[in-house]
């Protein structure tokens with residue numbers, strides 16, 4: 001599937017967001033599976049049903065294939081200029097009629113948690129969505145107790161739109177809400 005809207009790379013002085021492709025898919029899937037298998041990363045991601053039982057190469061490849069073939073989604077690998085893998089971020093469910101899309105970010109490489117790379121990736125992703133893609137609205141969902149992520153989103157101007165009650169079953173079998181947050185192009189600085 002040719003996606004005319006896909007850039008070769010989105011970058012700033014520190015990091016690159018590189019779209020996954022047929023050429024890179026094997027290496028990209030391997031990196032995700034390697035880090036998703038780390039015990040700390042696994043704990044952080046356990047509440048996503050996709051990662052609940054750990055990641056497998058087959059399932060990750062199947063997911064990436066689907067993304068590459070999708071007209072309205074894409075995943076970027078977040079990495080240093082050296083090529084070192086940091087994580088992934090994505091544009092999903094792009095609505096070309098109403099000009100909105102959903103984003104997601106995961107810094108898989110725990111050696112670089114809380115060093116500004118989530119913020120930096122979000123900045124690049126929003127710039128691309130509002131700039132090149134001409135979107136009017138970007139939204140996401142976050143676990144209601146993910147204070148770190150919510151802090152970053154609010155710093156950018158995301159607003160809380162609503163609550164999906166008891167969306168995830170988490171540690172100890174309790175349920176937790178999912179927040180939907182969004183930012184409009186007019187709010188993007």
Ligand SMILES: CC(C)(COP(=O)(O)OP(=O)(O)OC[C@H]1O[C@@H](n2cnc3c(N)ncnc32)[C@H](O)[C@@H]1OP(=O)(O)O)[C@@H](O)C(=O)NCCC(=O)NCCS
Nearest residue numbers: 105106107113114115116117118119141142147148149151
């Ligand atoms: C959430 C995630 C993307 C953040 O990326 P990161 O690179 O670790 O975060 P950053 O270093 O960019 O941001 C750190 C900011 O959070 C703040 N912060 C750190 N811990 C915090 C906490 N417990 N509560 C609130 N804010 C916190 C820091 O002070 C800093 O804020 P500042 O920039 O205003 O000083 C990353 O941790 C991750 O991938 N986590 C697992 C997957 C996930 O939860 N993805 C998001 C799904 S919604």
